[in-house]
Amino acid sequence: MKALVFEPWQAAVDWFTYSVLELSPESHAGSALNFFIFETVKIFILLVAIIFAITFIRSFFSPEKTRAWLAERKGSTVVGNVLAAMLGIVTPFCSCSAVPLFIGFVEAGIPLGVTFSFLIAAPMVNEIALGMLWGLFGWQIALIYIVAGELIAIAAGIVIGRLGLERYVEEYVYQIKVGPSGGPGEEPSMMDRLRGAWEASLDILKRIWLYVVIGIGIGALMHGWIPAGALAQYAGPGNPFSVIIAVLIGIPLYSNAAGILPLVAELTRAGVALGTALAFMMAVTALSLPEMILLRKVLKPQLLAIFVGVVGTGIIAVGYLFNWIMG
């Protein structure tokens, strides 16, 4: 799974840990330290590259534009769901703006199911998760994560749309009128976009670097001390409940998505099935407790429960499907 470009770096780290520090590659400490130095640098390089690329692409897609775009196409809903899920990747999103975005979408006449496709895809397929996945598991798994996340967002949005749940949105949402956008009018220049993307990338890195380092640190200890395959008998493809348990554990863990992925990577090395790990990551990002508390402001408990149920089912299905394909 190691990318070719990182081979010289691996050689340098090997030289440092095994020749300079004279640790044995077979020792727990040698293996852990080697892993920590190699992974930390590799993951930060990939994180910077991916976060920068996505924040740059993002400068072309403001939430205001996405909203106007989806509102124009309110007729055909399945197309709307697909578009909304795709725009969810490139539109900037943070759970603190989930409520105003939801109201803004509903007010613009965007169907409920399409709004949900967006709300599910936006936090799940994000630059931090993609950067970490690429660094830890390789680009193939990052790509599978994007495709699976998009499919869940599209399917869940279609289901919620078909159920006709408009009455379970808090009434006041329909009373709110969104004023004309007085947003920054002029298009930024290419230099502005690049500079803005760079500043946004640094902001994100400043926020997550400590979690990443701690996560890789704990992952390194696991790497040195837990033998490969040690957990296979408990959480391998053979355990029928592993995916469900993984999703239930993942829901309250949102804020540490950056720190949790190195542990997940180590768990898969120790034998946890990849589909189970993938489902866990999706639960961490898409079904976060803090976001649900915020969404409760606009959704009645019934709709919130349906939302969690539909998305949770989708994630569990993806986990099992993937375990089945890989097994």
Add this chain to the structure above:
Amino acid sequence: MKVEVFGTGCAKCHLLEKHVAEAITETGVAVEMVKVDDIAAIMSRGIIFTPALAIDGETKVSGRVPSVKQIRALLTAGA
């Protein structure tokens, strides 16, 4: 000059408030800072992406937390 900070009470909104307060102290411009946290009031201004910042009624920043330096530039440009 009137600076409005829009946010529904999340961590990023508090950070924006702090940055604005710092920028005001640093520039020494006479500024009135107002915090808007009512969702209907925020939406009526056409803002669907918080945190947001408006100066003299015009939305300058939406959906991110600008640095103290950037806010200082916005304040002195408007003065």
